[in-house]
Amino acid sequence: MKTTIHQLSAFAGQEVTLSGWVYHSRHSGKVAFIVLRDGTGLCQCVIEKGKIQDDLFDQLVRLGQESSLSLSGIVRVEPRSPGGHELAVTAASIVCPTQDYPITPKEHGVEFLMKNRHLHLRSQRPWCIGRIRHTVIDAIRRFFNDNGFTLVDTPIFTAAAGEGEQTLFSVDYFGKPMFLSQTGQLYLECAAMSFGKVYCFGPTFRAEKSKTRRHLTEFWMVEPEVAYIDLPGLLELAENFVSSVVKRVLKDNRPELETLGADIAMLEKIEPPFHRLTYTDAADILTSSRTVQFMAEQLEQFKSQKAALEKQLADIETADKAGGLKQWQKDKNARLQIELRAELDELNIKIENNPKHAQLASEFKWGKDLGGSDETIISLMHDKPVFVTHYPREAKAFYMKTDRDNPKVVQNFDLLASQGFGEIIGGSVREDDLQYLLKRIEEEGYNPQSYEWYLDLRKHGSVPHGGFGLGVERTVAWITNERHIRQCIAFPRMMDNVCI
């Protein structure tokens, strides 16, 4: 009976065949353990000498990591196996033996793993993240489809910029310059006037020269756009949406979250309402003594962690020098030292960045856009996601609706994910008044003729409307507690590094 590891619990006591790849293997004389990976999970398979032919046993024992094979045997409950069941092997057929698989069950550097991304995808971490990404995307579609939204696929080739002077990738379109889309928003606004509630979902492209853990040049974004909605309505939509996505992941991918070491307690707190701050509130917080103290406390915490690590390292060294250690103790210490040094490196980066970020915050002036470090500070101070609303008009795109009560600000919002992750959503109410919009286009120095069709929307039955964009990789990184979003897409495109 052919089955998959995921369904093994239904076959306890029965004979089944699993097909997959060797994830780990170890053997001790007459018994061998192959941890088999089949794309649905991991299962320990036990091969006892005498239960199968001797030459087959020898071949199985010699199989390298990631060799492909099928194993048949009796399923039995075994808590020591990764999935809770193991296979007592009675027959095996080797499909393709492997030698010198480059990714060993040890730590590897970023560069090495990226160059081996085609193989690295098979490892546990990328696999868990990939599964969660799948759930996130399914939950996104589910949420909008279940809430009366119509999917509209907006074009990827676009003639004009969506927002301001952002850098776009240009392509040669039969001799004419065209650009890769960085948002479907302007098109969505048209569609919202037809369907009422719409969304688009696809890859988006930014030629920003950003080399940080939060940036890719190609990433996936979902953008809802709704007719007859105001800012409070948008915030409510966004918090319900994000909460439903997190809930789905908690429901469908708990084992993956556990394997990844995600902060499940934090995720369980994600439900409406989220915190709401205005930009002015945020600016006040950043320049307050509270932030000075917060940053100082954080620095102290980092420093004491660093001191503890250094002491641990020094202790190991003195123990080594003192001699008299057994070989296995020395080996263990060597391993520990490497781990501790890596932790120390991370801490040193944090210690180096902290004063810079504290200074940026203290020098914050009303009118500037919130920087990445500013967002980090605000979100670190909250255990739930935070909406920041009403940014200065000058710092934002022309299409955002000027607040009629305070024309210095626009009716927009960013959603900062909790625990220092930073922005995952940016959105706004759109300017629906033709005169206001024309004025903004003029202020930005754009040519109104390029926006003729967009302006038409304000002439023919204009209504209050708005929407937002959510970055899929950033959301996945936040949920999975993965520090870099390049791990949250199968084949990442980064500013100056496209490996595969």
Add this chain to the structure above:
RNA sequence: UCCCCGAUAGCUCAAUAGGUAGAGCGAGCGGCUGUUAACCGCUAGGUCGUAGGUUCGAGCCCUACUCGGGGAGCCA
């Protein structure tokens, strides 16, 4: 565009004040009936990123370049 850090064995990292290059993992061979990144013994594996320079002597100091990492700006 700007700032900081790094490059030593296949991989991850050491090398105390310039003085003959080390460990773990991986690979190969052998041992072990229950292992969980198993364990034990042995073996192989390096023109220290590239090019110059200082020095009796450079992995270590200086200059330039290449590649990588983190961050600022900008953003999802």
